[in-house]
Amino acid sequence: AQKVTQAQTEISVVEKEDVTLDCVYETRDTTYYLFWYKQPPSGELVFLIRRNSFDEQNEISGRYSWNFQKSTSSFNFTITASQVVDSAVYFCALSEEGYGGSQGNLIFGKGTKLSVKP
Amino acid sequence: NAGVTQTPKFQVLKTGQSMTLQCAQDMNHNSMYWYRQDPGMGLRLIYYSASEGTTDKGEVPNGYNVSRLNKREFSLRLESAAPSQTSVYFCASRARGRVSEQFFGPGTRLTVL
Numbered sequence: 106a107q108k109v110t111q112a113q114t115e116i117s118v119v120e121k122e123d124v125t126l127d128c129v130y131e132t133r134d135t136t137y138y139l140f141w142y143k144q145p146p147s148g149e150l151v152f153l154i155r156r157n158s159f160d161e162q163n164e165i166s167g168r169y170s171w172n173f174q175k176s177t178s179s180f181n182f183t184i185t186a187s188q189v190v191d192s193a194v195y196f197c198a199l200s201e202e203g204y205g206g207s208q209g210n211l212i213f214g215k216g217t218k219l220s221v222k223p
Numbered sequence: 224n225a226g227v228t229q230t231p232k233f234q235v236l237k238t239g240q241s242m243t244l245q246c247a248q249d250m251n252h253n254s255m256y257w258y259r260q261d262p263g264m265g266l267r268l269i270y271y272s273a274s275e276g277t278t279d280k281g282e283v284p285n286g287y288n289v290s291r292l293n294k295r296e297f298s299l300r301l302e303s304a305a306p307s308q309t310s311v312y313f314c315a316s317r318a319r320g321r322v323s324e325q326f327f328g329p330g331t332r333l334t335v336l
């Protein structure tokens with residue numbers, strides 16, 4: 106059965122600190138996709154990154170970086186030099202290969218609420 | 224492009240009332256989804272439509288019905304609202320293909336008294 110676990114319910118840091126949000130997933134598929142979404146206090150969901158199971162290269166985008174490790178079934182997200190605008194709930198999600206109509210369906214973790222204080 | 228739009232933004236219902244949440248996308252996406260978000264629960268899939276003319280149940284379909292009116296529009300209906308359906312509802316859409324991400328609407332905050 107597929108599952109996404111974000112063990113950190115809430116994290117609080119002071120501005121400029123680095124912070125890592127953990128994501129552990131379970132799947133029996135060999136082909137799958139992992140996503141991170143951001144939900145700021147305004148409530149909308151913003152897509153951040155997609156990674157497929159065959160691409161274990163780490164990704165860096167500005168202050169954001171993602172570490173994908175198949176050996177530990179983890180897809181962790183690090184924010185370097187955090188800012189107050191990074192305060193949000195962050196969701197990790199899994200999409201399995203699926204068949205027919207269920208392709209692309211997302212299984213979400215419960216989210217990690219990040220508070221960055223000035 | 225407006226992306227994914229949802230109406231209404233807020234709604235208060237009494238137990239037993241019915242209502243329809245509307246969703247439309249202008250990105251020519253094939254697949255559309257309805258989720259509910261409850262505190263501490265993440266997003267849970269209610270129903271999805273892989274393409275125009277098809278709909279399927281997700282994780283939590285009880286108490287809901289959906290209609291894929293055309294390629295652009297996907298509505299969610301509560302026939303007899305219950306307090307347990309108090310939630311924030313998100314509609315999403317996705318282009319064809321395995322790798323594409325879902326794009327979300329702004330959400331509808333529903334309270335059932």
